[in-house]
Amino acid sequence: MRPVKRVRITQPSPTEKPTFPRLYSALRDHYGQQDWWPGDSPFEVMVGAILTQNTAWSNVEKALANLVAADVLSLTHMLRLPEPDLAALIRPAGYFNLKARRLQNLCRWLHNCGGVMALSSWETGRLRDALLGVNGVGMETADDILLYALDRDVFVVDSYTRRFFARIGITDGGDAYDSLRATVERELGGGARVFAQFHALIIAHGKALCRKKPLCDTCPLRSICAFVRASA
DNA sequence: ACCCAGGGTCATA
């Protein structure tokens, strides 16, 4: 009989390519539960998704606070707010004229759909296509909305995620958006909760440690980093 | 004075 193969539990071999489930476990064990996208309502999350385009979240918070103070952070109120007024309120988020128009585009689409609640009967793929049809909503923004506002089983790929995966060596960095998204959804699995955690964990890791450092000796994900070293 | 941050659209080749 063949010898029993010992399974390595805590330290995977450095020559073994990391998988998405292993990467997820390692991140979760080190950073714990993330509560990444604050928002009191799906509509507020949607608004945040537009406002955060190429913009630091700290600036988005100021814009959202202005909207709350003006009592226009709801579909019906924002819908009838003149665009210049909206632009003035979201000024701290940058690109305020552009984003005011994009928010109004989103509001008009939501209104035509019969409101946010009416979206619950839509199949995810059809909903994604419809969102992408709104001028100002690209793939990442659409997926932010699907995952964080509507709780759909979608993984969000942002430029940060792309860099991180390429650095770890789990992808080559040249994948198209949809290809990478589908790969993570298939190979990681677990649905909306897991996808939301994974994306948040990647950002948490980046902000904590690996920004502007090719590799880090203090990286808590030693097994992953060891692989990168071995394959560098 | 830079550089960048939780992007997307549009014009051009």
Place this chain on the structure above:
DNA sequence: TATGACCATGGG
């Protein structure tokens, strides 16, 4: 398909 210009604020 693939670049480049453009949008604009605030924090490091």
